[in-house]
Amino acid sequence: MIKRLLQPRWIAMVVLVGLLVASPAYLKDSPYQMAVVTGAFFYAILASSWALLAGIAGQFSFAHMALAGIGAYTAGILGRDLGTTPLQGIIAGTVLAGLVGLVIGILCLRLRAAYLALFTIAFSEILRIWLLTEFQFTEGSNGLMLDKLWEGITGVQEYYVMLGLLLGSMALMYWLASSRFGLFVRSMREDEEAASAMGVNVVRYKVLIFVITSLIVGLAGATFYHQVGIVTPNTMEILQMSLVIAMAVIGGMESLLGAAIGAFFSRVSLEMLREVGVFGFTIELGAWRYAAFGLLLIFTLRFAQNGLLYPIIDRLFMRGARKDTVAKRTLAEEET
Amino acid sequence: MTRRTAFGLVVILTIVSMLAACGPTPEPQTIVQTVEVEKTVVETVEVEVQPTRPAGETIRIGGVGPLSAPGSVVGGIAMQFAMNLAVSDINAEGGVLGKPLELIFADTEGLPERGAAAAERLITENGVVAITGEYHSAVGLAELEVCHEYGVPCLFSETWSDAITEAGYMEVFRIAPASSMNSRATAEWFAAVGVENVVSIVENTDYGIGQDEADQGFYEELGINSQEVFFVELGTEDFLPILTRIQALDPVPDAIRVAVTGETSFNLEQQMAELGIAPSEDTIGTANQVAIQPEFWESVPNGAYYVFSLVGLPPSLYNDTTTHVAEAYSAQFDSDPPSYALEAYDSIWILADAIERAGTTESTALIDALEDTDITLAQGRYYFEYTSKNPLPDNGSVPAYMWHQWPDPAVLLLQYFEPNQDWKDAAVIWPEVYQTHGTTYIVPGTTP
Numbered sequence: 001m002i003k004r005l006l007q008p009r010w011i012a013m014v015v016l017v018g019l020l021v022a023s024p025a026y027l028k029d030s031p032y033q034m035a036v037v038t039g040a041f042f043y044a045i046l047a048s049s050w051a052l053l054a055g056i057a058g059q060f061s062f063a064h065m066a067l068a069g070i071g072a073y074t075a076g077i078l079g080r081d082l083g084t085t086p087l088q089g090i091i092a093g094t095v096l097a098g099l100v101g102l103v104i105g106i107l108c109l110r111l112r113a114a115y116l117a118l119f120t121i122a123f124s125e126i127l128r129i130w131l132l133t134e135f136q137f138t139e140g141s142n143g144l145m146l147d148k149l150w151e152g153i154t155g156v157q158e159y160y161v162m163l164g165l166l167l168g169s170m171a172l173m174y175w176l177a178s179s180r181f182g183l184f185v186r187s188m189r190e191d192e193e194a195a196s197a198m199g200v201n202v203v204r205y206k207v208l209i210f211v212i213t214s215l216i217v218g219l220a221g222a223t224f225y226h227q228v229g230i231v232t233p234n235t236m237e238i239l240q241m242s243l244v245i246a247m248a249v250i251g252g253m254e255s256l257l258g259a260a261i262g263a264f265f266s267r268v269s270l271e272m273l274r275e276v277g278v279f280g281f282t283i284e285l286g287a288w289r290y291a292a293f294g295l296l297l298i299f300t301l302r303f304a305q306n307g308l309l310y311p312i313i314d315r316l317f318m319r320g321a322r323k324d325t326v327a328k329r330t331l332a333e334e335e336t
Numbered sequence: 337m338t339r340r341t342a343f344g345l346v347v348i349l350t351i352v353s354m355l356a357a358c359g360p361t362p363e364p365q366t367i368v369q370t371v372e373v374e375k376t377v378v379e380t381v382e383v384e385v386q387p388t389r390p391a392g393e394t395i396r397i398g399g400v401g402p403l404s405a406p407g408s409v410v411g412g413i414a415m416q417f418a419m420n421l422a423v424s425d426i427n428a429e430g431g432v433l434g435k436p437l438e439l440i441f442a443d444t445e446g447l448p449e450r451g452a453a454a455a456e457r458l459i460t461e462n463g464v465v466a467i468t469g470e471y472h473s474a475v476g477l478a479e480l481e482v483c484h485e486y487g488v489p490c491l492f493s494e495t496w497s498d499a500i501t502e503a504g505y506m507e508v509f510r511i512a513p514a515s516s517m518n519s520r521a522t523a524e525w526f527a528a529v530g531v532e533n534v535v536s537i538v539e540n541t542d543y544g545i546g547q548d549e550a551d552q553g554f555y556e557e558l559g560i561n562s563q564e565v566f567f568v569e570l571g572t573e574d575f576l577p578i579l580t581r582i583q584a585l586d587p588v589p590d591a592i593r594v595a596v597t598g599e600t601s602f603n604l605e606q607q608m609a610e611l612g613i614a615p616s617e618d619t620i621g622t623a624n625q626v627a628i629q630p631e632f633w634e635s636v637p638n639g640a641y642y643v644f645s646l647v648g649l650p651p652s653l654y655n656d657t658t659t660h661v662a663e664a665y666s667a668q669f670d671s672d673p674p675s676y677a678l679e680a681y682d683s684i685w686i687l688a689d690a691i692e693r694a695g696t697t698e699s700t701a702l703i704d705a706l707e708d709t710d711i712t713l714a715q716g717r718y719y720f721e722y723t724s725k726n727p728l729p730d731n732g733s734v735p736a737y738m739w740h741q742w743p744d745p746a747v748l749l750l751q752y753f754e755p756n757q758d759w760k761d762a763a764v765i766w767p768e769v770y771q772t773h774g775t776t777y778i779v780p781g782t783t784p
Contacts, residue, residue, distance in 0.1 A: 031456050032453060032456040032457040032460050032461050035453045035456055036453055039449055135545070135546060136545070136549075140546070141473070141474065142473050142474055142497045143448060143477060224449075228452060229477075229481060230448040231448070232447070232448060234407075234472075237406040239405050240447075274443065290404055
């Protein structure tokens with residue numbers, strides 16, 4: 001056990017988590033940087049859960065931001081109309097997002113690849129337009145106000161709430177991905193018919209993966225927008241969903257950690273690139289930073305289809321496992 | 337060291353450097369570094385490091401607006417241009433308190449979370465003394481909480497939601513019209529010209545439904561009878577069924593209120609005029625604000641005497657400052673400046689004026705000076721009626737959104753009185769303070 005924990009991947013993981021936990025001591029003097037990093041955790045949850053859904057299970061969905069929005073709007077509307085506490089609202093938002101994920105999962109049983117993507121794009125757009133037009137109920141484009149998580153919450157506390165959510169959801173997703181469940185959904189991704197023929201209950205796992213990722217993003221959305229204090233239909237624009245996907249692709253969409261780190265770095269970098277100092281001059285990049293982000297995405301798709309972080313994660317986390325597998329196979333072959 | 341360990345170190349170093357880059361920006365100041373340089377002998381050299389923008393040498397104002405999607409990029413670019421123009425004009429006149437003014441404009445992307453982060457950065461990292469701008473109300477609502485938290489004055493120039501000033505924060509001011517002020521203008525004009533019965537034709541969207549809800553409240557308040565409300569789908573081409581029902585109404589409505597946008601409004605307005613329903617001697621016809629587009633006359637050739645609303649000033653009401661901004665704007669964008677560009681220009685001047693009068697950039701003094709604003713700029717004379725020195729009445733007779741709200745934003749009603757008339761030549765009929773032809777209504781068939 002101790003030998004296992006001393007492996008570089010575990011050491012790297014402990015150091016990484018340790019750095020994240022200790023960062024507020026450094027960031028507390030800069031509320032802005034703290035807010036940016038906290039927001040980056042939200043995108044890391046979205047990107048990693050999308051990696052689980054699309055990269056590992058092969059279900060290409062564009063409904064992630066919409067589901068996060070469902071979580072946030074449910075929490076906000078319940079708080080406004082029924083006076084529920086933020087925690088009660090977050091629980092209700094998470095459950096409703098999970099239920100919507102269940103419905104999408106059932107409806108999409110027969111849809112694959114582009115058709116599933118189109119269905120979820122349509123769902124997201126319908127929801128966004130509905131939120132805009134039913135403004136008496138949703139406040140439309142003016143945005144729905146949400147109470148803070150609790151009275152007097154500080155930036156540091158918000159940081160730890162989102163970090164806790166990120167670590168918790170990552171742990172859950174890693175556990176799932178490395179269990180029989182993960183094996184089954186991977187087999188579904190590779191060949192649904194073959195997986196079914198081998199006894200995988202494709203229907204059940206397809207629905208389950210939608211429900212689980214919907215619960216995660218619903219929880220993240222409801223919590224994050226309670227921190228922001230307002231949620232608008234703009235949040236569900238297809239562009240925002242595309243950003244989440246781009247972040248996951250840059251990090252490595254078949255790797256939960258890669259997608260999370262990719263999203264974290266992308267979000268922080270996009271913020272840092274607002275102003276760039278060169279030889280004493282300050283260049284305001286404005287929207288051009290998204291162009292740079294697009295170039296990075298093109299570069300990734302052309303030269304590093306597994307994501308820019310994948311080679312690092314592969315060496316740190318998977319090479320050892322591969323070695324073990326090869327060693328076991330060699331031993332088995334020698335014995336036979 | 338194994339290769340795997342080396343990779344682990346690379347990952348850790350990457351994260352550490354990223355977090356280091358996220359760290360707080362040091363207060364810009366002149367730093368004296370002591371550097372040990374090893375040559376033949378060891379000697380101490382003093383090196384002066386100059387940051388990009390030294391603090392204290394300029395007075396910084398934060399500008400906020402959308403420069404990327406999903407925000408309204410066109411709006412953000414226009415606002416940024418106008419703010420930069422104002423800063424350059426102010427600096428050409430010697431700056432503020434003897435120092436140059438510096439604008440730091442942050443892209444808020446039309447998203448509340450980005451707006452809040454941008455406001456946080458401007459205040460805590462860039463050290464701005466005030467924030468101004470913003471195009472989207474939802475983003476403004478997130479930003480004003482940040483300004484309130486830090487006690488930094490925030491002058492909104494293009495956010496319409498009533499909630500912006502309704503919060504009643506000392507730090508928050510607005511020179512754009514509140515939504516309710518915009519909605520109210522037509523109803524108040526109806527009352528002024530003696531309209532008793534009104535029919536509304538409303539598009540079935542958030543704009544249309546919201547507009548109608550606001551209108552109904554104002555009609556009730558002003559004693560105007562809402563005879564009928566017809567909801568239509570955008571894209572409808574044939575309005576005959578609705579229009580024949582209006583023709584059958586008894587009494588004949590005094591006015592028809594159209595809250596339909598785009599091409600659909602053109603179809604409706606042409607059919608209404610063609611059938612002689614409105615504008616007519618008996619019934620006032622109101623058109624949507626898109627009537628200022630050149631396509632109006634192509635689609636509505638019978639459109640003379642329609643009344644339409646405009647937020648902002650037509651060229652006939654430009655003063656010297658407006659003309660100056662319009663010329664610069666036109667040279668850059670080849671069009672007349674929209675209201676949000678004029679408001680953005682004026683907002684920088686209002687802040688500069690307040691700093692100059694306060695004699696300091698300290699927030700409390702600046703807020704106090706802003707409350708005493710009385711300055712004429714591109715959009716007219718700016719002042720704030722309801723302030724800490726003249727609080728809103730407790731009896732609710734004045735709406736809460738009037739707190740720190742400029743009372744006279746140009747929410748105008750214009751009327752065409754000739755076929756194919758350029759909108760810039762149309763008569764401004766309401767409010768009276770802006771009238772160009774000395775009348776509140778031009779009866780069809782007459783000229784002012």
